[in-house]
Amino acid sequence: MEVMRFLLFSSLEWLALFILxxxxxxxxxRGFWGQIILCSVLLSFLSYVLFDVLHLRPLAPIIQLPLVIICTWQVFRVHLFYAALMTTYGYNGYAFIQILFIVVMKGAGLTFQELISTPYFSILQNATIVVTLLIGWFVHKRRLGFSFIPDFELVRVKFRGINLWLLVLIILGNIQFATYSFLATKSTEAFLVSTIVLMLLLYFARKKEFSYD
Incomplete structure (x- = not known):
């Protein structure tokens, strides 16, 4: 029963990340719901294996991140560079929301060890999922996102100008998320780093939106 509960909520986390x-x-x-749900379920199984079978929780982000990039590239047929870019934005957006909740809950007097134990972890997990889904729905309904990513795989990418900056930010964003397990224990520092990275990502995405690179 505990395994099913883990898989359910982990699938919802991945679903929220893809929707965002x-x-x-x-x-x-529309047209991608089957792939989104399938990827979410498969990634939840991967999380279970990494967390509870192999006991590699600290290394999980390092292993999961490239697999999500490959998933976006091969399943949704997005160019590899843009797949990495999308994944970096989605991951850091989700991490920002979760770290914000960690800061609030620690401000209420909870320790990090209490936060990662039941029932507080369930509250953190559920709150992050719900808020991420609501933000994703709002951004989608209001058409507030960026439109510079082509919805096909065969596109030539030149690594210069803004694209070069975006490549650097992909690397920095992935490093930031790879160290998420460590940074999350230091909520204030994690929130500061996550905010800076996310602001830089959004700034250069906006520049890319109005460029011709």
Missing amino acids: TFAMFKFPY
Whole structure:
């Protein structure tokens, strides 16, 4: 029963991340629901294996991140560079929301060890899922996302100008998320780092939106 509960909520986490990512780049949900749900379920199984079978929780983000990039690239047929870009934005957006809740809950007097134990972890997990889904829905309905990512794989990408900056931010964003397990224990520092990275990502995405690179 505990395994099923883990898989259910983990699937919902991945689903929320994909929905937020699609909304951020004005990707349509219609026609992709099957792939989104399938990827969410498969990634939840991966999380279970990494967390509870292999006991590699600290290394999980490092292993999961490239697999999500490959998933976006191969399943949704997005160019590899843009797949990495979308994944970086989605991951950091989700992490920002979760770290914000961690800061609030620690401000209420909870320790990090209490936060990662039941029932507080369930509250953190559920709150992050709900808020992410609401933000994704709002961004999608209002068409507030970016539209510069082509919805096909065969596109030539030149690594210069804004694209070069975005590549650097992909690397920095992935490093930031790879160290998420460590940074989350230091909520204030994690929130500061996450805010800076996310603001830089949004700034250069806006520049890219109005450029011709």
